[in-house]
Amino acid sequence: AKAEDKKKSWSLSDFDLGRPLGKGKFGNVYLAREKESHYVVALKVLFKSQILDSEIEHQVRREVEIQCRLRHPNILRMYGYFHDEKRIYLILEYAKQGSLYKLLKERERFDEKTVAIYIRDLTRALLYCHTKKVIHRDIKPENLLIGHNWELKIADFGWSVHSPSSRRMTLCGTLDYLSPEMIEGKPHSYAVDIWSLGVLCYELLVGLPPFDAKDSHQTYRKIRYVIIKYPDFISEKAKDLMGRLLVINPEQRLPLTNVLQHPWITENAPEGAVPPAFNPEQK
């Protein structure tokens, strides 16, 4: 993979394009192979016209500058980028097993040991981001990919910012993961990622997000007053951890370093435990 890292200017002719991996509002992601090294990547192709129309070029710029700098086993690599007159191309690591979102839909929910391993790895990745003064701000199953060894990878830093930030988030996509301070448009910090870690933990264990409701107004209300119901199959220790993450006051949320020491994590995701391989036939 060293060839990938060498600073060089890339162009589309360096790649053989494969099947589309997914389509989005601003472009598509394709499987691609670098011609010389045969290295397989995910090529995210964004349309400049769409980006300019939606005035999100600063977001794309930030996604590139942040993701190119981050190097962590649980963060999807960005190897480089290039553009032509109509499109911007982001050369990204290819996650072989697809998104956690799809896996969650297929399996409905995961057992506590699997979730504890995912939460442990995500916490390590977020700790790394926070040391680089980066808040992700958009942790949710759609933005988490699964690698070759079924390890979790944070992708899509399109919403990430440098802390502290009071950037207004045009609310697109799910509200389920928004923290109370973000809903109220207050200045927010790293603690928003701790909140979304709690939301993710609940959704992976239960199969539905904690503040799920029939309309957005109800979801807002549930978030602001932290109205949560834990099904009775959730263990006491899991409830204890989520209860320390889903706290209204950002300063009182459990710091990420303490998440790694929490008994639910240390007992269910001991050092060396790796995510299970989910074979399609295994239901």
Ligand SMILES: Clc1ccc(CN2CCN(c3c(Br)cnc4[nH]c(-c5ccc(CN6CCOCC6)cc5)nc34)CC2)cc1
């Ligand atoms: Cl502009 C834009 C367009 C689309 C999207 C949504 N996805 C974002 C993540 N994308 C992927 C990225 Br980046 C990196 N590696 C990936 N690997 C995959 C992937 C890998 C494998 C599959 C196939 N499934 C895997 C699980 O078993 C059934 C078959 C499906 C998707 N998608 C991505 C795919 C597209 C985001 C932004």
